[in-house]
Amino acid sequence: MQKDIRIKYKKSQDGRKSNLIQSEKxxxxxxxxxxxxxxxxxxxxxxxxxxxxxxxxxFPIYETVKNKLVETLSYGQKRIVSLMSAVVTGAKCVIIDEATDGLDIDN
Incomplete structure (x- = not known):
């Protein structure tokens, strides 16, 4: 069963789309x-x-988690996937607070 995903945008004052609002999980x-x-x-x-x-x-962890749902990941795995998402989407700047919180940095 495939869900219909509806994305709503709020128009900014200059008419551009901004403030992504997700209407469904x-x-x-x-x-x-x-x-x-x-x-x-x-x-x-x-x-x-x-x-x-x-x-x-x-991000070598990708091969381990690529077919898992976000909800099933550990806290550290979610942080790594979030960082990968920023890198993959071409974020020009990534601000990371407590960069190693929840991560197993030895592995």
């Missing part, structure tokens, strides 16, 4: 989640796939 596995957020940023699916492939090198 989105349940995707990690790989679909990364593609979804990449496409929200304006990437094509093929560009998103290529960015994810490049991200796999920096």
């Amino acid at each position: 989105i349940i995707f596995c990690i790989c679909k989640n990364l593609i979804y957020f990449s496409m929200l940023k304006g990437m094509s699916k093929s560009t998103a796939d290529a960015a994810i492939d490049r991200g796999k090198e920096k």
